[in-house]
Amino acid sequence: MIQWLNDPGNWTAPGGILDQLRAHLQYSIIALVIAVALALPVGLLIGHTGRGRWLVTVANAMRALPVVGLLILLYVMLAPHIHGKGDTVYLLPTEIVLVLLAIPPILAGTVSGVENVAPDVRDAAAAMGMRGSQVVRRVELPNALPLVFSGLRSATLQVIATATVAAYLGLGGLGRFVYDGQASQNYAERNAGAVLVALLAVAADLVLALAQRYTVSRGVSGRFPRGRTSEAADGPGGGDLRGEGGGAADGPPVTAETPPSPHTA
């Protein structure tokens, strides 16, 4: 495996590691951007108004959908309707599946983040004459950010690990090495593919951890100049549990009494 990874040809060839890395990132980023665009505003609204909490329940119930089954179902549905060259017929099912995976943790993180904002803080904002939308943007969102990030990081790990299945439908991505290696008995290639996916997930998590460090107000994170334990210290996925599951923050029964992650403390 090390040997396979050390062969520069495997990196730069057309369809090599660099190409598939780019494809893998592309599938993942598209899905995450769409998921954030959908789940963040909806989550803020639910948290702010306290209405529509059932949406979180519905989103969490979507986790029960089997990824392979959904992927095959969507492909089979779309295939007769999409003609001509291009990857649309494979890309669309893959992205839909990845977006569905990414929504629940982001939505749950945002909702519980807003709900966990201390009532005093909200009242103070109202007393200062802020309107509803101002409260959301200037008070609730900043205070909710640690949990929003923990949901996003959870979603990112999940999406990157799962984007491997793109190769099952004939797309690229690092999953290509896993499936091709298995099909042609090149186990070094297969294992290298798996390791690369894991490494990419960790790298992405570190990037988000860094982004979190720079966007979350120190007043919120409690991270003062010579602060206590830093975010980065709790490793990849520090915000929350990872992967196809997510964690307490995005787990089904998010209630104020189950402290979802150390960040709220």
Add this chain to the structure above:
Amino acid sequence: MRLLAVDSSPFGMFDYFRQHQDEVLNWLGYHAWLSAVPVVVGLLVALPLGWLAHRYRWAYPPLVTAAGLLYTIPSIALFVSIPSIIGTQILDPINVAVALTVYTVALLVRVVADGLGAVSADVAQAATAMGLTRRQRLLKVELPLAVPVIAAGVRVAVVANVSLVAVAGTIGVPNLGQLFTTGFQLSVGSPYYPPITLGIVLCVLLALAFDLFVVGATWLATPWRRAVSGS
């Protein structure tokens, strides 16, 4: 001659189920078993590891980081490489069980550690003041109080496992995932929905059943929550 459902629409799944009842129920049984056992074993492994991460601060980062790394390994790759790691037969369902146990442990170590960590210091001190030993405090106070948090993690793990087991169906391990492979193979030219929708519906029902079971068990295990809030 026994015909398959001629109805190719998603609703053909009822006919499909009737015609393949034995086979499908058999797969459902395997699926349930493969989803549940790893959660039980995983929880038993994660409890001491999580406690370790909670009890000794230095142990937290490496344990949680290692668990996180394990979770990022794509499931299909883990399923096919487990036999060469532990020396089992390649088609042995135990491979899937081991892989899912790995994922469950990865998921729950942090939950257990954080759940124990979330028990308020006052409660722990009160327990100590009442003369409980460290072990009694853990088993009688901290662990029960952490049940809701741990249960939340278990719910996530068991639901995720139901989805992951289906992936193993694509490499011939008998479970509901084989309905997807079959439906896929028969969707040449035009879609043949019945096995695919049947598989999805059964997976979702199975996940919901497990979820309800965990919720029920949590309810039974935390009588004090009912006493206070009635929720």
Add this chain to the structure above:
Amino acid sequence: MKKALTSALVAACAVALAACGSSGSSGANGLSTSGGASPSGGGSTIAAKLVLGGSPEFKTRPDGIPGLERVYGVTFGSYKTLDAGGPLTVNALKNGQIDAGDIFTTDPSIQADGFVVLQDPKNLYAAQNVLPLINKAKATPGVTSTLKAVSDTLDTSTLTTLNVHVITDKQDPAAVAQGWLTQVGLAKHGTAAQGVSVKIGSANFQENVLLAEIYAEALRDQGATVTTRLNIGSRETYIPGLKDGSIDLIPEYSGVLLQYFDPKATAVSSADVYAALQKVVPAPLTVLDQSSAQDKDAIVVTKATADKYHLTSIADLAKNG
């Protein structure tokens, strides 16, 4: 802080859009296997204008892309990795995501969708006779004779017809197997395989499932205790399964099996492949009598493509168009 978040989102959107754009233009995922290896694969041949689709292993298999180049001097414009003659490849050919596909000759969609099978005058593709691959310990005289009767009766056109029942008409493979055995008079009850217990596997495509069911029914009729383990992925999964005793018997195809055990094999005719195969099948396994029924790899194009470029043989793809 809000500004930072907003700008991060905007940046992410921009990246995603750029990525979307590039994905649209790159089309098939650019796995042009010709790479820099064959500079002669100029852009003027018919093949260079076409996208070929097939299984992951077709990229590297000696009779896959390398074989097309070596034997016919054919280099496709690009290669799209899909599946081994399965729904992905067939649907992609039908709907125009690819121009040519590596599809199997007994596939009902060739008839149904009017695909054109390109001839293989230089015998790039070896014979692919259906035969049982079995654990020697289970190959008792009774099992051998029962399966020989099946192999002797089955032929290519029968196999194609049975595939139509299973794949197009969605009939249950076990029922189709039983119906055919009854129809040809092989469903007689006997005791030839009494006392033998056999675990029969199949690869994850419908024809192989059907063949496994035919073997299973025939052996059951002769008193064997049969369990089935169907839809086991591909050869890379089930051959180890045969070796470690997870299964005892699986329907196989002579040419591709020979290549699996001996990648350098050159035999082409049915008889040569079978003879070579008997020599290379490793220890606990053996092959029983082969059937005349064949299911070969073929380069298949749509009728429209065949007409447009006047294609009847793989060799035509190397012409300038």
